[in-house]
Amino acid sequence: MSRFSAAFRSFFSILFSGILPEDIASEFGFTKAQPVPATPPPPPAPVHKVSDGALQMLQILQRDSRLIDFLMEDITGYADDQIGAAVRSLHADCRATLSRHVTLNPVMDAVEGTFQKLDATKAPDPSRIKLIGNVPANGKAPGGTLRHRGWMVASVNLPPLGKQDVSVVAPAEIEVE
Amino acid sequence: MSQFIVGIDLGTTNSALAYASTDGGSTESPEVRLFSIPQLANPGEIAELDLLPSSLYIPGPNEFVEGALALPWNSAPPYITGQLARARGVENAGRLVNSAKSWLSHQTSDPTQPLLPLSAPEGVEKISPLEASTQYLLHLRSAWDAAHPDAKLENQSVLITVPASFDAAARDLTQRAARQAGYPEVTIIEEPQAAFYAWIARTQNWREQVRPGDLILVVDIGGGTTDFTLITVTEESGELQLERVAVGEHLLLGGDNMDLAAARFAEQQFTKTAKKLDAIQFHSLWQQARAAKEHLLSGDPNAPDEQPLTILGRGTGVVGGTLRGKIKRDDIRNLLLEGFFPMVEADAVPQRQRRAALMEVGLNYASDPAVTKHLAQFLRNAAGNTGVGGFARPTHLLLNGGVLQAGAIEQRLFEVLNSWLRAAGFPAVTELRSESKQADLMHAVAHGAAYYGGARTGRGVRIRGGVARTYYVGVESSMPAVPGLPAPMKALTVVPFGLEEGSRVELPQRKFALVVGEPAEFRFFSSVSRKGDPPGAMIEEVGDDIEELAPIEVFLPPHTDAVREEVVPVTLESNVTETGMLELWCVAADGRRWKLEFNVRERLAA
Structure with missing residues (x-):
């Protein structure tokens, strides 16, 4: 096949059909992508999504230091001293929780x-x-x-994720009288 | 040969484990280290903490996600022990076991029976105080074994501390708990002595701080008990000798009672305006009251006059629901110093009447919360042992216990003691202080126990002491009984005060006739204040200074051989084992021996 013919055919084939003619493709050493034979599936590891670690951190910050309650509460109506009293306590708790699980360095x-x-x-x-x-x-x-x-995290110390539903950041609490 | 000496402080509210290597050569101060105890801090989360809270939680079905209670050594333990037990117990008290240790020395109920949790709802399995103690020891053993697979605890030399005021039966129960938890034969050591050993271990030049003739008072205020001990210093062929000469009565009163009193006091200001605090809010207040006590009573002249208290809102309204209050230094000072450590005279007598405020169902807390009154009484009772009239006059004071992190309490103890000494014309006491004192008040006892383990094998000094009480068996008097009245009871001294480890006392004077095949029971008494009664002495009148304990019993199995004897005359013999356990034996003329057992099943009705 002449170079002229190959170029001509390729040009119009791609222009009108969107593909390279097969004989030209093989002539130039191109092959069609074949589906890769499936490798045996890895043993079923615990299915933890990437976001699970983040949810776990939220869970811990809520459980040990009420961070989600605080961030989700509308505090616009409260006086500064009421907020101040709560925040002093919340801050101490959040800080303790954070430093228990994450080592932060400048x-x-x-x-x-x-x-x-x-x-x-x-x-x-x-x-x-x-x-x-x-x-x-x-x-x-x-x-x-x-x-x-x-800030940078020098070490992370999070307990392994168990079978709990991490999308529940805090369970509802029912006090039985 | 063990690789380690392990000292365990099996406390009322917290337990700790310290250890030292045995191959430290002949140095007097082996390096003692604290073992970090893996435990559940939250469901599914293991944390390594220096203390194991002595709390046990009995989980209900479906209470936790599957696998959330797994420990490195047990994938599904039946009970939760430690941090998580304490935390979850705040939310659900009906499944929480606390203060099991106090029940081991309980005089009116049987600690081998399932009694706890006291407030368990119908249907919740209960366990015995003995079983709870066993579980704490089991947790410690499993944690140790997991960390030391080549040096399992069963092959180590283990010491467990008990209050000096624990009677023989309570010590026996502690041994039993250890045995059930798979421990080797453990050595029992008294907590104030362990605190003193810890001081020796940490004080390089301790021999320069005490002299022959000195008398050291050790005051150990734990979470649930307060213990007094006196140690004399003598000299024998140029070497300093230490001897424990007196221990106090069992005083069920400790730092927890003080924190609770402060929390109850602080609670009033909230309940005036808001509804009653719920259990979780009150627990938060309790924690803050403890911190406020340490802060406001730090003894620092620049300490603030008051400390804010904050109880965060329950529910999602954390800021809006926050309750604010404060606690004033003068109030907490008044409450704790004047309530628990009042300035009293040397002749003060503790009230015998029970104070409702300090009662918790079932446990007979000390009737008078004034520690200083108990101390005054202790020093008066101890006077006879130290060869002076009036009251024993310590030259040195060693304080131990977490409550003493509040420096003002420490100062008050010195003030009171010194005021007594001054009035009697004696110099003030010297404090025995080690450099690392503040940081280690919580761990000193475990630390000292591990040191003592080394001292027993010849490394370092050892306090001589022996049995901390005088023991008696009841003998019915032969006086004709008055109709309707029981025969008067006399008491035969069977164990003299101070009987040392590895020694025994025989009582050939008095014979008892035991019937074969029938259990025989002896009434059993003890005294911490009568210290001069020699073995065999008959006490004609059992007075207030002698208290009755649970009975002791023996069973002579029926004979299998043809010659049937019905009645065997025996004499009594007592000995103290090398591990500090008191044993009583019945000995027949032909040398046969039967051991008397402490019968905690039949403790006395209140």
């Missing part, structure tokens, strides 16, 4: 408001350091004022 352990040197030869890892203000065009800076230390 990304940059330095005093906020002070100058921090950066490696001027390369742009910082954007997931760790966010440059703000007069960012140079090449994204590299010799340093700047630390505005926020950042």
